[in-house]
Amino acid sequence: MRETWKRFRSILIMALALCLAGSMPAAAAEAAKDKEPEKKPAATVNGKTITRAQFDRQMNGVRQRLLQSGHLLSDVELRDVKTRVLESLIDRELLYQESQKRGFKGDAQAVDGQIAQFKQRFETPEAYQQALKSMNLTENSIRDELLKNSAIDQLVQDRFAKGITVSDEETKAFYKDRHDLFERPERVHARHILVSVKPDASADDKKAARKKIDDLKARVKKGEDFAALAGANSDCPSKERGGDLGFFARGQMVKPFEDAAFSLAPGAVSDVVETDFGYHLIQVIEKKPQETVPYEEVQPTISEHLQKQKMQQKVEEFLTQAKKDAKITRTAVDEL
Incomplete structure (x- = not known):
């Protein structure tokens, strides 16, 4: 369970919303507007509301992924998952707010390309429009959400990824310490x-x-x-x-x-x-x-992994401080 959540959290830290991990409709659903007014938000971050509908959509996506992997949640695990999903949404909002402070607007051209790829999944334009309607979405709401993700990614690459280096000594040490990862059956x-x-x-x-x-x-x-x-x-x-x-x-x-x-x-x-x-x-x-993969073959992969690890640590440090400085309210997990 812990490894599953490391994977989800890593996706968020890399500025890709959990809902983007599966499909475009899930990502777009983040921007959907519910017809029914919500009595209580899941959280607020510096005055920005994270709606209960947003939380529920994220939870549904996580549940589906865990079910697909054959994992049924116990009551204790469900409470833990809800806590982590809520914190991930808060993390994402903090990163987006920081991206706006620093002037990142997202890559509109890349977003248009993503939407174009999504459209290609449908046989006709009418089928595409019907899919949007069924999710209570518009193409503009999809674009806005993807631009938000893109702005966060720009922030992460500029502030946290830039300047990170990994030495040969570090990659060799990882290869030696985690030798079991490089055994081929x-x-x-x-x-x-x-x-x-x-x-x-x-x-x-x-x-x-x-x-x-x-x-x-x-x-x-x-x-x-x-x-x-x-x-x-x-x-x-x-x-x-x-x-x-x-x-x-x-x-x-x-x-x-x-x-x-x-x-x-x-x-x-x-x-x-x-x-x-x-x-x-x-x-x-x-x-x-059975064989051991040679170091030379996996060195680039190890280096990339360690770079992402270092970047993730920087993001974690930023989020820890940002949460201390931000005004955040959370609905109790048992009420979600």
Whole structure:
């Protein structure tokens, strides 16, 4: 749970609202106006109101993300999550207010590009307008919210990111201390042919599917190209790549498939493998043993991570002081 919230908080500190992490509509919803008047705001920051509707939208987004990861909140966790969401909204408002003091207006051109990309998700302009209407939004309200995010990002880059350096000694020390992060497990690069079988398939359908996979196996044995057969006959979307699944480690595939793939030598083709998806033929292209990623390969990533860490620390220090100086009122979490 703690790591989940570090991730969310990092997004906020980088001046991207939590609602932007998922989709444009969620980000835009931050600017929506509720028809029903609110009796009590979630918080006020130097006279600026954080509405209950804003808080509820953020909470809904967080709940959805946690549910997607299979995490159900206990009562204690829910209270903690509410506290963190409220503080994140306050943090974001403080950063925005600071951006305005320093004259940052946001990148209007980049925002227009974001909106254009969002529009492309809809088949027609009418569908786009209907989506906005259903969320009680306008394109201007979306633009305003994204410009706010952009202004915060400009502040962060100018005030907190500028001048940060990471030495070779720091990256090497991180690599040594966190060596476990750079271990790659044994991996297999394979392609497959799938003849799918529905869970409720009849005996005749299963028999037909088995005959098809057996016939394909015979064709492979005769020397026909596995990738070509996969492209023409597989029921898996990977057929567009000749059945290529790329590299995968143990635990990423269903067990019968995994067991067969890891037991094969490069170039070998499996017997028919049955899984809940149907019948498979598997061809192993390449195998890689467990290995440690060389320092030279990960040094740029480590350096970037440490730079962001230092920047985050600067932002945290700013927010700690800003909260002391600001006039903030909060609604009790139990009332939210």
